[in-house]
Amino acid sequence: MRLQFFFRCCLPMVAALIVAGCSAPLPSTELPPARYIQPAPEFPGFFDYRGIVDLPIKTSGMDQAGIADLAKAAQIDFIFLADRVQPDGGESDFGIAGFTNDILFISGGAFEIGGSEIIGVNIHDPIKPNLTPNDLISAIHDQGGLAIAADPAKFASSADYGLADAMEVYSQHSAWTAQNPTALYFRAIFLGTDHFLSALDLRPDANLALYDTMTAGARVSMLAGMGAPGNMNVLGAKVGTIPQLFLFCTTHLIARARDSGPILEALRLGHSYASFDYLGYVGTFAFFAHAGDTIAMMGDEIRLAPGLVLKTELPAPADRIAMYRDGAEVASAENASTLEYAPKSPGAYRIEAYRGGKLWILSNPVYVH
Template identity: 85%
Template sequence: MMRLRFCLRFCFPIVAALVLAGCSAPLPSTDLPPARFVSEAPEFPGFQDYRGIIDLPIKTSGMDQSGIADLAKAAQIDFIFLADRVQPGQGESGSDFGIAGFTNEILFIPGGAFEIGGSEIIGVNLHEPIKPKLAPNDLISAIHDQGGLAIAANPAKFASSADYALADAMEVYSQRSAWLAQNPTALYFRAIFLGTDHFLSGLDLRPDANLALYDRMTAGARVSMLAGMGAPDNMNVLGAKVGTIPQLFLFCTTHLIARARDLAPILEALRLGHSYASFDYLGYVGAFAFFAHAGDTMAMMGDEVRLVPGLLLKTELPAPADRIAMYQNGAEVASAENATTLEFAPKSPGAYRIEAYRSGKLWIMSNPVYIR
């Protein structure tokens, strides 16, 4: 009885306070600027760093593009690639893919996600019907025929690498996949007893299998690397929603380095791999650079450059990372601790990319520079 009274007196208030914190469902603590400021891309005059969301289905959210745009504006998002799941019998009109252009100052790129075995091919910049149940290569060709780009989502779940060999980009990280890979009960109790940042950190998992497949593919081809969102979960935790669109807009973004925030230059940046992903709950990223230079020659992420004497690879972070690692075809070749820069003189050809970490979690993930 004494133990019971002790628990009721001392333990219950603590649990109640934790539950109240869970009910409030606050946003991540990302330090956004007072207003959206588009940064110039370091080392590349004329290019800007635009923050956005890849792979966003909105039909199940109960919101329209205007409502999503208002949330994106509050999160200082510049663009959104739509990707509602296309079911058999759908995808037969352009309206199934969303409305292209600016809605409430946010650039929307229409698109849809097509199931292929256990994964998906996402078509972006779609405006014409696509027949359902096409074979993977035929689907990608149909996307390309109307000027679109094809993204292979979660490549480790495809039956064969041949199913996505013709894709323009690979979604190596998916928030939705990271969520579904975890125990629902554990997620629920984490949402109750942990703050938003700690809860979201459980979704910040390095996608080892997808990265291995990506590194294998980029050893012989140029393929853009992306991080996607997928559908928000909106898990009900004691009357509060966790895993909401406002929270996830501040969790992870894909950055495209483009000359302007308009359809053509944004699509070109995606196609060329002029991009990187950042987990912004670990620290807001306004600009980041990874490039090769030798004399007057400069090549940014996604570009090719020849291996010549004096060639250097360099990365510049907006703030210190606990650890920066550089990979060549998936093998680590250089690293730095508590640093904002890393420089390396490559000795052999390959696809070189950057990963930066904070508190043991992935913070920034770059596209490669290709040295041939």
């Protein structure tokens, strides 16, 4: 009788949960009706471009044109390519730089080194194998490229990435692989896509601590990266796909134009921030310092002076906004879309905004000196 009761009453509920978990293939990110590139607040002539950093195409099984079509549907403006470069120094495919189906692609490759990866951005020619980290970064710079240290907490030593131009402090792929595969599978069955992805939206404590240590003495850009898609097969449906992840998290670059030169310059200068769009689409965001007629955006420097104010402007209210100086919280606001603070000492100041206890927006610093 008990077994009959289970099959009669419980199995339908389980089936309903499974359908609920698998019936929402995309996050509920509310994109605008069409892509509208918004001007950057407070900075005339600059625009907010949203894109994907650290995308290995080969693991997706798609070509660049196919990826571009998916990016266009997700209203992505640019993609930084990062297929793994073979350690034997054989022929490397850094992708096709320029526009494919109206999406700007920046060529690049990922080099395994020091326990993690250095991503070479805007590189075109082969690089000799088995270089030291500093020599690898120098070889990337020799091509006019930029070096991104992916997941810095995994490096054997901070010396392995000390000369990098940027840090990928958040990696979707690392967040995925850190999960228990069985737990991931059952979450995919029983949870909707937003709730499933929220398990990957983890504040990267160790990487942020290393980043804050580094920015205490140098200007380094902060990015969020994608890495290889999960593509987990769950009851015949794929979870962790590129279309899902394109709507999950993006890196924004504040640049004068959507072209390789201005986009790379924005990356180098740290004119950027990251957003987890499944918590609310972010079309534009501002964090800046001003004193009189002087104004500085994320990544820029400004002198500590009487009347200096740091201000952030969000596209919508966050449950919590926190401002950090060299990794220590100095100001916060609850249920707010703005936060102002008059700094009392030099340092690297940055913003974190949260919704539902999850990281929503992560800014690059303004450097007060």
